[in-house]
Amino acid sequence: MTTSTITSVLIWLPVAAALAIWILPLSRYATGSLAVLVSLVEVGFWIEQVARFDFGRHGLQFSQRTPWIKDLHVSYHVGEYAFSLWLVGLTVVAMAACVGYGFWVGRDRPRAYFGLMLLLTGATVGVFVAQDMLLFYAFFEAMLIPLYVLIGVWGGARRMEATIKFVIYTMAGSLLMLAAIVVYGLKVGTFDLVDAPPSASRWLFLGFMLAFAIKAPLFPFHGWLPDAYREAPPEVTAVLSGVIAKAGTYGMLRIALTKFPDPSSYYRTLVLALGAAALVYGSVLAFRSMDFRSVVAYSSMAQSGLITLGLFSGTTLGFDGAVLQMVAHGLVSCSLFLVAGAVERRTTTGDFVRLGGMAKGRPALATLLMTLGVINLAVPGSAAFAGEFLILAGSYQRAWWWAAIGAGAIVLAAMYTLRLISAVLHEARGPAVADEALDLRTGELALVVPLVAALLVLSAWPAAISHHSFAGDAPVQAVQGQFR
């Protein structure tokens, strides 16, 4: 196994840029440009990785390992599997769009803001590439720090309650994970995710699963979600739902299923039930919500449930579909929240009662929102359809009723998405929509269109991810073999 520093560059470049932004007395314009530039360089490094990645090979690639805490066998160990590569890609692409959005709307206190956004980028990439439990935990927590301040400082009117709830919820879960990590790591004598042998302990499994279930979130751990998604600035919500939530489902795949095979099958029905509950309940809540962001927020919760269904079905189709859906839904919800932000900027509200009729005279907004809506409701031919189809097929192999529940929820998805589209774009012109409200500007299009383009590419060629996520395309064996 050769050592490669490119993964570390992906983590630490944005962190270094964040420090530079904080230290150097740059102007508002220079700060934003530097942050956007660094985000784009990240995307460039990621493309370089994709080009160099050997999709046929088993085991970790681009890995690097240095001892960190020697006497407890903790190391700085990073590297990528094929599925982590896609999630890192999702992170850098979505973050680039969101940093760009922050620049476009001209956030106050730019040095603090862009520094935190870059810090968030580094930490999130770290979560997806860490191959040591303590390192994983450190990055998992480190995501929280910039998020807390980003929501608390640049958020909406009720941001205080939102941040407290968000932090206490997620920390409660992840600190129990820390306890589980301590116990597991000391028991097996290493904290390395690649080397650690699987464990049969149900308590440890639950410790890890709780953290991931809160992050995802699954029913009934979603208490933090509505406040945080509504009060955060739109681009931060986009990151939260598009990327951060995927850290939860990624953790299920990388740790919970891989390292705890027996407990995962013991609790399979429970987790599948929670996933199904998140799917159905989230969809129903999305259908009942009366504002743009809440609909997308609850739909993200539903999608997390669906991804969990795919993962815990434990089938080849389910795994492939789950990875595809993580990326596809990440891009969809990120774009939808950015569009929601654009709508809010024009009308000062996301309330359906005060919106409506925005399609008239605003072709770019209408086209974009329509396209995203169509992908979100998983119209056949879209990337989301491919992902959902694989997941449903995989869960059908587990038991027919999981697939039946999933299929029912997809009908609900169509209902809430179409309701969203008609409430914003069609119907009578809402009181908050002024005639002068502009169509999407070039700058906004430049941020969202690339994400939509990526989705269209995935729609045309979903196998790019679904056949390139596990070496040799045998996910069940890969998970059972612990990705060695």
Added chain:
Amino acid sequence: MIHTPHVDWFSIVPILVLLGGSFVALLNGVLVPASVRRTSSSLVAAVASTAAMVTSIWLYVDSASGHLVIAGAFYRDRWTALSQVILSAITLATALLGAERVREHESEFNAVLLASAAGMLFFVGSANLMVMFLSLEWFSIALYVMCAIDYDLEGSLEAGLKYLVVGSFGSAGLLFGSALVYGATNHIGFAQIAASASPHDHLLVLGLAMIIAGLAFKSSSAPFHMWTPDVYQGAPTTVTAFMSSATKVAAFALAFRLLRTAFPQEEHLWSWAFAGIAVASLVVGNLAALVQKDVKRMLAYSSVSHAGFILIGLSTGSPLGGRALMYYLIPYSAMAFGSFAVVAARERELGAAVTLDNLAGFGWERPFLGVAMWFFMFGFAGLPLGGGFVAKFYVLSAAYDHGWTWLVIVGVIATIVSLYYYLAVVRAMYMRPSAELAVAGGSPPREALLHVAVGAALVVSVGSLIAVSPLVTLARHAASALPF
């Protein structure tokens, strides 16, 4: 004719340097013109503490094989030397922080500071009960004076008196316990006590209990913490910064040595006793901190809760616990000192006690101090922004290694609770408008030395996250001087 023992002068050079500095600082108050008195006395304190730090490092390097010196009254080993390095560094930082204190008695302040530090350096190396008690009183009396040094302030005098009364109670307990132990074993030397103790000696156990209570008083562990919030709040903030960091280092470093060396047979007793005290401190410290409005008072309770964490490491009595304890003290003392230093800066600016309310906007007004406080608070909470994260991981590992999974759970729950009040500080600094606040007027003082002290604390607290292995190696060498 009196038989004088051989004295290894080099082993007590750091102490002598500090004592010498103390005399010079005192003379400085009489002989040097008032215009330069502040500068010169601070310079003396800085030079003396730097010299003590350098010689302690030298002693660390030169004392690979620990042994007793000065007629068996003092340990010259790496445990002593490492504690002395930490203590001298805190003293240096306190001297810097005190240099810009706009009050009188600067020479006396520095003289007492150095005297107290000398006492602590002596305390951590003491090898028999007599030296232990004498040096404890030595630094305690100096601390009583320091608390009350601004005697024109009501709070300061009250704090000094309160600390004197309660502290004397603790010292008396320690002395009485020592007497009982002497009565039971006929020895005062730590090693001889262990050699001649008979099992199940009730007198010895009673003495041990009283010694534990006395040390718990000094380290402000619950239920012996009642004086802590009042004294920390009332004492001049510079002194609080010194007390909250240095006193704990001294008390815990000595406690671990004393218990390991003198009472190994009673390990099952004191390890349960300290586990109980740890749990009490975690519960009391965290719950009481939740409702505090005054930042110094809140930090005082936070220091009680951290005493609980350190005691988890201590109570295991294992080599891993010893390393965890020594490692914990490094980032902890940096963060404790640093956070009180930041409070001192705000206090000087406002001319009033710092509460969560009047901290509003501080982070934006003084970016460097704000960011530093941000790091300290997140570090205290165990988020991966500093060594506090690894320190917590370490003590929890030690607890699990000892077979106390329940203590891991208690520690984790305590951390979750602590998040609320640490985040409250960050919230107050960054997320509240500062408009309604009446600042004393004019631009804030420059306080270059305060910034240096806070910067040093920041470097230590963040550096201890990155350089875990070297620090743990130091701690391991130090702990290897103790009998296990």
